[in-house]
Every structure is written in structure tokens, then in C-alpha cells.
Amino acid sequence: MVFILGVNFPERNLLKKSLENFFGIGNNTSSRLLARFHIHPTCRVSELANKQVLDLTAALSDMRIENDLRREVLNDIKRLKETGTYRGRRHALGLPVRGQRTRTQIKTPVKLNRMERKL
Amino acid sequence: MVPSACWNCVLRPRAAATRALLPPSSSAPRVASAPFHSSAAQYAQPAKKKANTQTMMKHRQSMSIRRKKKKPVDRVRPPPVGERKALKKRIVLSNPNALEIEGMADLSAETMSNPSLRGTIMGLPVDKLDQLRAVEAFKPKQSWSLFRRPSTVFRRSTYEMGRLIDQITGDVEGAQQGKVVKKIVTGPKGSGKTVHLLQAMTMAFIKKWVVITVPDARELVSGDTAYSPIEGTNPTQYVQPNATSTLLSRVVKANQDVLAGLRISQQHPALKGLKPGSTLADLAKLGLQDAAVAWPVFQALWTELNATKAAPGVKDEFQPRPPMLVTLDGLAHWMGESVYRAADYTTIHSHDLVFVNHFLSLLTQGQTLGNGGLVLYATSTSNSPSNYSLEVGLDQLAARQEGVKPSSPEYPQPESYSDADPRVMDLFQASMSKDGLLELQTLSGLTRDETRSYVTYFARSGLLREVVNDQLVGEKWSLSGGGVIGELEKVLRRPQLSRPQVATATA
Numbered sequence: 001m002v003f004i005l006g007v008n009f010p011e012r013n014l015l016k017k018s019l020e021n022f023f024g025i026g027n028n029t030s031s032r033l034l035a036r037f038h039i040h041p042t043c044r045v046s047e048l049a050n051k052q053v054l055d056l057t058a059a060l061s062d063m064r065i066e067n068d069l070r071r072e073v074l075n076d077i078k079r080l081k082e083t084g085t086y087r088g089r090r091h092a093l094g095l096p097v098r099g100q101r102t103r104t105q106i107k108t109p110v111k112l113n114r115m116e117r118k119l
Numbered sequence: 120m121v122p123s124a125c126w127n128c129v130l131r132p133r134a135a136a137t138r139a140l141l142p143p144s145s146s147a148p149r150v151a152s153a154p155f156h157s158s159a160a161q162y163a164q165p166a167k168k169k170a171n172t173q174t175m176m177k178h179r180q181s182m183s184i185r186r187k188k189k190k191p192v193d194r195v196r197p198p199p200v201g202e203r204k205a206l207k208k209r210i211v212l213s214n215p216n217a218l219e220i221e222g223m224a225d226l227s228a229e230t231m232s233n234p235s236l237r238g239t240i241m242g243l244p245v246d247k248l249d250q251l252r253a254v255e256a257f258k259p260k261q262s263w264s265l266f267r268r269p270s271t272v273f274r275r276s277t278y279e280m281g282r283l284i285d286q287i288t289g290d291v292e293g294a295q296q297g298k299v300v301k302k303i304v305t306g307p308k309g310s311g312k313t314v315h316l317l318q319a320m321t322m323a324f325i326k327k328w329v330v331i332t333v334p335d336a337r338e339l340v341s342g343d344t345a346y347s348p349i350e351g352t353n354p355t356q357y358v359q360p361n362a363t364s365t366l367l368s369r370v371v372k373a374n375q376d377v378l379a380g381l382r383i384s385q386q387h388p389a390l391k392g393l394k395p396g397s398t399l400a401d402l403a404k405l406g407l408q409d410a411a412v413a414w415p416v417f418q419a420l421w422t423e424l425n426a427t428k429a430a431p432g433v434k435d436e437f438q439p440r441p442p443m444l445v446t447l448d449g450l451a452h453w454m455g456e457s458v459y460r461a462a463d464y465t466t467i468h469s470h471d472l473v474f475v476n477h478f479l480s481l482l483t484q485g486q487t488l489g490n491g492g493l494v495l496y497a498t499s500t501s502n503s504p505s506n507y508s509l510e511v512g513l514d515q516l517a518a519r520q521e522g523v524k525p526s527s528p529e530y531p532q533p534e535s536y537s538d539a540d541p542r543v544m545d546l547f548q549a550s551m552s553k554d555g556l557l558e559l560q561t562l563s564g565l566t567r568d569e570t571r572s573y574v575t576y577f578a579r580s581g582l583l584r585e586v587v588n589d590q591l592v593g594e595k596w597s598l599s600g601g602g603v604i605g606e607l608e609k610v611l612r613r614p615q616l617s618r619p620q621v622a623t624a625t626a
Binding site for chain 2: 012031032034035036037038039040041042043047107
């Protein structure tokens with residue numbers, strides 16, 4: 001098990017996929033991270049040298065991921081609500097925000113768009 | 120409300136109990152027994168709920184069909200790490216059920232350049248099989264497992280190679296002694312390019328050459344092995360420590376006897392752990408223990424193997440180095456961008472990987488191997504990216520060989536706007552000077568004689584139950600696209616439809 005940014009990853013896992021577990025890191029960001037530290041794309045977590053783990057952790061801690069990113073998104077929605085915009089109102093009403101039809105297929109906004117939104 | 124038990128039943132509880140135990144008889148109509156009896160309600164099917172979901176639905180609930188989630192299936196534990204790959208790469212070289220062939224010649228120092236054996240099947244020497252396995256000369260998809268022991272067709276090209284190896288070693292008089300011969304081996308699918316390399320390796324082992332192989336070029340550029348930049352290079356070069364370490368382990372395993380007999384003759388200040396007077400095998404083993412120094416170790420080993428005299432300051436007497444055979448399978452993979460990325464996320468060109476660059480530089484002009492030898496790089500057709508630049512390069516090489524001058528309009532050039540890779544074109548340009556010309560060797564189908572001995576080999580091994588005659592050989596030769604050996608093998612190993620034998624038909 002290897003700790004990367006306080007999270008314990010099994011050694012057999014692919015490093016790229018492991019990085020994608022963090023909220024805010026997808027395919028593109030993880031590939032770029034690997035390239036930045038000269039780690040090959042099929043690297044397993046166990047193959048990492050200690051220095052590489054430290055480098056990765058340092059880079060990840062500089063990035064806006066996980067709770068920081070969640071807070072930022074929530075703040076953005078909150079700002080929309082507070083300024084009384086149409087988008088903010090739709091967020092609060094649990095309705096789609098970007099002009100979708102509301103006759104059917106609005107499961108996701110019903111689920112997600114609340115007054116007290118969680119991410 | 121109607122009571123569930125009638126007055127009659129209440130008055131006679133024992134009778135009601137017995138009746139309730141009995142199943143309702145379908146033959147006797149209920150109406151006949153008790154037209155107004157309310158106990159019939161007990162036997163009735165439970166009423167279906169009304170399928171009135173529209174009214175039941177909450178406001179803005181989804182209307183899609185709710186499917187039941189599948190239960191997660193109990194998974195079997197995956198096999199241990201590396202087992203599946205080991206199974207995939209397993210090579211079986213012997214089949215005890217196949218018949219042994221009496222009187223089959225072995226490839227040896229005497230037979231490898233014997234013109235009278237041309238077109239026959241020759242066994243690979245049993246004592247070299249371990250070495251051949253070590254350099255990964257056998258591939259999993261070749262059908263060595265059909266026969267009693269591995270053997271190959273001694274083709275015209277094989278005979279010529281045997282003679283060439285003899286000449287380079289100096290056993291036969293010729294101008295080639297100590298020279299470097301560089302060849303790119305191409306040919307259609309199944310024409311025996313990889314087996315040609317295998318035969319070269321076998322001959323080199325017999326002649327006690329040093330054999331260095333890259334069995335799969337793809338592994339170096341597919342992003343499956345670690346890489347790191349070399350400080351202070353411009354443009355940045357990249358080293359692949361683990362791949363180099365694997366290469367060293369192949370070299371040590373296969374050439375143990377030769378390397379253990381040679382002592383260090385040069386100064387290697389970069390390698391601290393190296394004692395003076397140690398053998399080349401010891402030197403190579405340094406890189407196996409620590410992948411971080413694998414590349415410097417390989418460079419040191421390379422200078423040692425190519426040394427022609429001892430460096431000043433080394434006391435040991437210089438032992439002459441043997442010639443070298445360098446082979447590569449799947450050249451096309453090295454002729455473009457690799458999967459690796461630089462720190463700024465741009466792709467790294469294959470030629471910027473020092474490992475790749477080192478082996479490609481052997482193709483360029485001049486005496487690239489100090490003590491002579493053979494550089495054999497084969498293209499692959501079963502695992503090969505389409506590569507326009509390589510195609511043009513090979514065309515140019517073929518034109519050059521036919522005597523077309525680069526200035527003539529018939530000389531193949533990349534089409535305009537075709538986006539040919541300039542680095543690949545430069546490589547071919549550099550390797551086509553007059554001195555130490557790079558050759559193109561195109562393998563094609565077997566001749567009729569070779570086909571006949573190949574078919575006979577199948578028959579004598581018990582795989583083909585037919586009389587081998589001209590008609591059969593001609594048929595198989597045509598079916599295999601003119602004796603393409605891979606296709607021929609497919610045709611021959613196919614389950615044969617039983618034909619009426621001539622003798623039984625007349626009887």
C-alpha cells in the first residue's frame with residue numbers, strides 16, 4: 001500500500017487510475033501529471049520510487065482538487081442563487097439549469113439541484 | 120361486512136376445519152355446493168393491484184422502467200501476478216507424440232554452409248536451445264510444439280547467411296573477414312523473417328559470436344517500461360533502465376561462456392563497483408543488480424565488445440573480441456513517435472530514446488561493430504503499425520540496390536503533403552552511403568524442392584497421412600501462395616479430409 005496525498009492505494013493498481021480517484025482529476029490531468037514526472041502510462045503503484053511519490057503528493061497538494069474543488073463549485077452555485085439569476089433560481093428549484101426541456105428526463109437535476117446542494 | 124365464516128361453519132367448527140384443509144376442487148363448481156357461501160372468497164386468487172402508476176407517481180418522478188439490479192456474481196480470485204502473461208508467452212519446443220525423424224542433419228559448423236544440404240530440413244542443435252530461449256528467438260505463435268524437436272528449412276537464404284557468417288568469422292577465405300554486414304529483412308506475412316533471425320542466432324552461437332537481440336521492438340516504445348530523461352542533453356534524450364536491464368540479462372544468459380572468458384580492457388571511471396581484471400560477464404551483471412546503472416553498464420559492455428586493442432593503463436593482455444550478431448524484430452515500431460511523453464506533454468520521438476537510437480545508429484555508414492559482425496533488423500507483418508516513412512525508406516533502399524541513382528526521377532521520394540517523418544528519411548539517407556551499404560533482403564516463398572522437403576517433414580512427423588508426390592507438393596505450394604512458409608504450415612496442419620487411397624480405390 002502506498003500513500004499518495006493521504007490516501008492509501010493498493011500496490012497492484014495502475015497509477016493513472018489511482019490518481020483518477022481524486023475528485024477533479026480525470027484522464028487528461030492524470031496523463032499530464034505522469035508526463036510531468038516522467039512516469040510511463042502503464043506504471044503500477046508498486047513501481048513508484050519514493051521520490052516520485054513525494055513529487056506526486058507535492059504536485060497534488062498544490063492543485064485544487066477534492067474538498068477545495070467541491071467548495072469552489074458550491075460557492076459558484078451559491079453566488080448564482082444570491083445574485084438572483086435565472087440559473088440560480090433553477091438550481092434552487094431542482095430544475096435543469098441549461099435550458100433543457102422539463103417534460104421528461106430530468107432525473108439528475110431533481111436529484112442534485114437543492115437549496116442545500118451537496119457534492 | 121360479510122363474515123369470513125358462515126353461520127353454519129361457526130356452529131360446526133370441526134367440519135369447517137376439515138373443509139378448509141381440502142384443496143378447492145376444480146371439477147365441482149362452487150356454485151353448486153353453496154351458491155351464497157362467502158367462504159369461496161378464501162379460495163379466490165389474491166386480487167391484483169391496480170396498475171394505475173400514473174396517478175400513484177409523485178410529482179416529477181421519472182417514468183423510465185425500473186429494472187431490477189443484478190446481483191453481483193461471486194468473482195473467482197484473479198490468477199497471481201504474471202501468471203497469465205507467463206501462460207501467454209509459454210513456448211513448447213517438443214511434442215513426444217510426434218514421430219522422430221531418422222537421419223535429419225543438425226545445424227552445425229560443418230553443415231551451415233554446405234551447399235549440398237540446401238532445401239533440406241535441419242534440426243537446431245539441442246545444446247543451443249537454452250541459449251536460443253534466453254534471447255527469445257522462439258515466438259509463442261510459431262508451431263514448434265507440433266514436432267519432436269525444433270528444426271527449420273535450410274533455405275537458399277539460410278545457406279547464404281551461413282556462408283556470410285563463415286566469411287565474417289574468417290573460417291572461409293573472403294573479403295568479408297571482420298566486416299560489418301547490415302541488412303533489413305522484409306517479406307510478406309509468414310515468409311519466415313523471424314525464423315531467419317532465429318537461424319542467424321543459432322549460427323552465431325555455433326560460431327561463438329556474441330548475440331545481442333531485441334525480440335520485440337514494440338516493448339521499447341509502447342510506454343510499458345520506465346523511462347527517465349538524461350540531464351544536460353539537447354534535445355532531451357531518454358533512458359529506459361528496466362528495458363536495458365532486461366537486455367543485459369538476455370545478453371548474459373545467452374553468452375555466458377563467451378563473456379566469462381573475456382577480461383576488461385578499457386577504463387570505466389563511471390562504474391565504481393567494477394574491479395580491475397573482472398570479466399565481461401561480471402560487468403554485465405552489475406546492470407542486472409541495479410537498473411539505475413543499467414545503461415552506463417551497457418555502454419561499457421558495448422565499448423568492451425567493440426574494442427580492438429586495450430586502453431593504455433590496463434595491464435591485462437588484450438583478448439581479441441568475437442564478432443557480434445545484433446538482431447531486432449519489428450522495425451516499424453521504431454520509425455515514429457513513441458507513446459512516451461515529455462514533461463511538457465509532447466510526444467517523444469522513438470529516436471530520442473537512447474536505447475532505440477543506439478541500435479538504429481548501427482545501420483548508419485561505417486564500421487559500426489568494431490570486430491565485425493552482422494546486423495539483422497526484420498520488419499514484422501503480424502504486429503506492425505502502418506508507417507509511410509519506413510515504406511518509402513525501404514523503397515529507396517530497394518531502388519538503390521537495383522542501381523537507381525538518387526538524382527534520377529525514378530528514385531522513390533515521399534509524396535508531397537504525405538507528412539513523411541524527416542528523422543526516418545534522414546536515417547535511411549545516412550545508411551545508404553557507399554561505405555558499408557545497408558542491404559535490403561526480401562524473403563519470399565519456398566522453391567518447389569524446399570516445399571517438397573517441408574511437406575515430407577510433416578508426413579514423416581506423422582502430421583500428414585498422404586503419399587507425398589509431385590501433385591500433392593504442387594497443390595500445397597499453390598495453396599500457400601507460392602510456397603509462403605507460414606501459409607504452407609497452416610495448409611499442412613489443417614485436418615486433412617480423408618481421400619480415397621489409389622490402392623483401395625482400385626481394389
